Amino acid sequence: MGDVVRLGPRPAAPAPRATEPEPLWREVVGRRLRAARLASGKRLVDTAAAAGISPQYLSEVERGRKEPSSEILAAVSGALGLTLLDLTEHVSGDLRRTASTSVPRGPQALARAI
Amino acid sequence: MGDVVRLGPRPAAPAPRATEPEPLWREVVGRRLRAARLASGKRLVDTAAAAGISPQYLSEVERGRKEPSSEILAAVSGALGLTLLDLTEHVSGDLRRTASTSVPRGPQALARAI
Numbered sequence: 708m709g710d711v712v713r714l715g716p717r718p719a720a721p722a723p724r725a726t727e728p729e730p731l732w733r734e735v736v737g738r739r740l741r742a743a744r745l746a747s748g749k750r751l752v753d754t755a756a757a758a759g760i761s762p763q764y765l766s767e768v769e770r771g772r773k774e775p776s777s778e779i780l781a782a783v784s785g786a787l788g789l790t791l792l793d794l795t796e797h798v799s800g801d802l803r804r805t806a807s808t809s810v811p812r813g814p815q816a817l818a819r820a821i
Numbered sequence: 822m823g824d825v826v827r828l829g830p831r832p833a834a835p836a837p838r839a840t841e842p843e844p845l846w847r848e849v850v851g852r853r854l855r856a857a858r859l860a861s862g863k864r865l866v867d868t869a870a871a872a873g874i875s876p877q878y879l880s881e882v883e884r885g886r887k888e889p890s891s892e893i894l895a896a897v898s899g900a901l902g903l904t905l906l907d908l909t910e911h912v913s914g915d916l917r918r919t920a921s922t923s924v925p926r927g928p929q930a931l932a933r934a935i
Binding site for chain 1: 843844845846847848849888890891892894895904905906909910912913916917920
C-alpha cells in the first residue's frame with residue numbers, strides 16, 4: 708500500500724472580495740480639491756499661486772500622490788474659497804456615495820507604510 | 822505758527838478679531854481621535870498597539886502635534902472601529918459647532934509653514 712493521503716473536505720476558498728477598502732484620506736481629499744477647482748473654473752497654476760505652492764505640488768496633491776500638510780490643505784482650500792468645514796463635508800459626501808462597497812482599512816493600512 | 826497738523830477723521834481702528842481662524846485639520850482630527858478613544862474606554866497604549874504605532878506617536882497625533890499620514894489615520898481609525906467616513910463626519914460636526922466664530926485660514930496658513 709502506498710502512503711495514505713488524507714483527503715478531508717476541501718478548505719473553503721477565500722471569499723471573493725466583493726468590497727473595496729476605503730480610499731485613503733489624501734486620495735479622497737485630493738479628488739475633492741480637484742473637483743472643487745474644476746467646478747469653479749480655476750486653473751491649476753492660478754490656484755497654486757493663490758495658495759502659495761507650486762503647480763506641480765498641487766497637481767500631486769490633487770492626484771493623491773503627495774500627503775498635504777494641514778497648512779497646505781488650509782491654503783489650497785482657502786484659495787478655492789472653501790473652509791475646512793466645507794472640505795470635510797464634501798469629503799464625507801464623496802465617501803458616503805462609495806460607502807456601500809467600502810470596508811475600513813484599519814491597521815493593515817500601515818502594511819505598505821512601514 | 823508751528824507745523825500744521827492735519828487732523829482728519831480718526832482712521833477706523835482695526836475691527837477687533839471677533840473670530841478665530843479655523844483649526845487645522847491635524848488639530849481637529851487629533852482631538853476627535855482622542856475623544857473617540859476615550860468614549861470607547863480604550864487606553865492609549867492599547868489603541869496604539871492595535872494601530873501598529875507607538876503610544877508616544879499616537880499621543881502626539883491626538884494633541885495635533887504630529888501630522889498623521891493617511892495610512893496612520895486609517896490605522897488609528899480602524900483600531901477604534903471607525904471608518905474614514907465616520908471620522909470625517911465627526912470632524913465636520915466638531916467644526917460645525919465652532920464654525921460660527923471661525924474664519925477660513927487661506928493662504929496665510931502657509932506663513933508659518935514656509
